[in-house]
Amino acid sequence: xxxRIRVALxxxxxxxxxxxxxxxxxxxxxxxxxxxxxxKASCSTKASTNGTGRVTVSGTGFRPSTKVLLEGSTxxxxxxxxxxxxxxxxxxxxxxxxSATQSGTxxxxxxxxxxxxxxxxxxxxxxxxxQGFALVKADCKKLNQQNKNNLAAVDPNFEKGFKAxxxxxxQRFCK
Numbered sequence: 001x002x003x004r005i006r007v008a009l010x011x012x013x014x015x016x017x018x019x020x021x022x023x024x025x026x027x028x029x030x031x032x033x034x035x036x037x038x039x040k041a042s043c044s045t046k047a048s049t050n051g052t053g054r055v056t057v058s059g060t061g062f063r064p065s066t067k068v069l070l071e072g073s074t075x076x077x078x079x080x081x082x083x084x085x086x087x088x089x090x091x092x093x094x095x096x097x098x099s100a101t102q103s104g105t106x107x108x109x110x111x112x113x114x115x116x117x118x119x120x121x122x123x124x125x126x127x128x129x130x131q132g133f134a135l136v137k138a139d140c141k142k143l144n145q146q147n148k149n150n151l152a153a154v155d156p157n158f159e160k161g162f163k164a165x166x167x168x169x170x171q172r173f174c175k
């Protein structure tokens with residue numbers, strides 16, 4: 001076969017196969033990136049305010065208009081419908097350690113109401129400690145003087161943290 005004819009026949013075939021192969025790779029890469037992208041779904045368990053010991057499990061960031069399977073540490077399971085905005089809520093459940101699973105995603109820990117309260121207590125103590133430490137470090141005369149301009153009730157864990165932080169700052173900086 002003549003070299004010129006061979007080049008004329010095979011050049012378009014090679015170019016088109018490269019273009020199609022690259023297009024296929026781009027499409028599959030985009031699809032893989034879309035399906036592998038984290039949805040940042042999260043869920044939490046919160047105690048009801050009426051003192052019944054029941055909880056509400058809620059979540060955000062789930063694939064919209066689908067179902068989520070909730071499983072409690074007691075072995076009971078519940079199905080929740082996800083809204084168009086990607087959220088769900090199931091109320092009046094017994095307090096247990098819950099997890100949420102959506103088809104095609106991994107399991108997401110929602111925790112229990114008791115664990116959420118403990119986490120909040122630690123966060124309140126830490127915040128109080130930081131503020132108490134910073135206040136006394138800046139001015140030793142403000143030992144154990146919380147900001148009285150805030151008239152809202154202060155969390156007891158915040159107060160304990162504030163006291164501990166201000167006392168430590170006094171030991172280090174106010175001799």
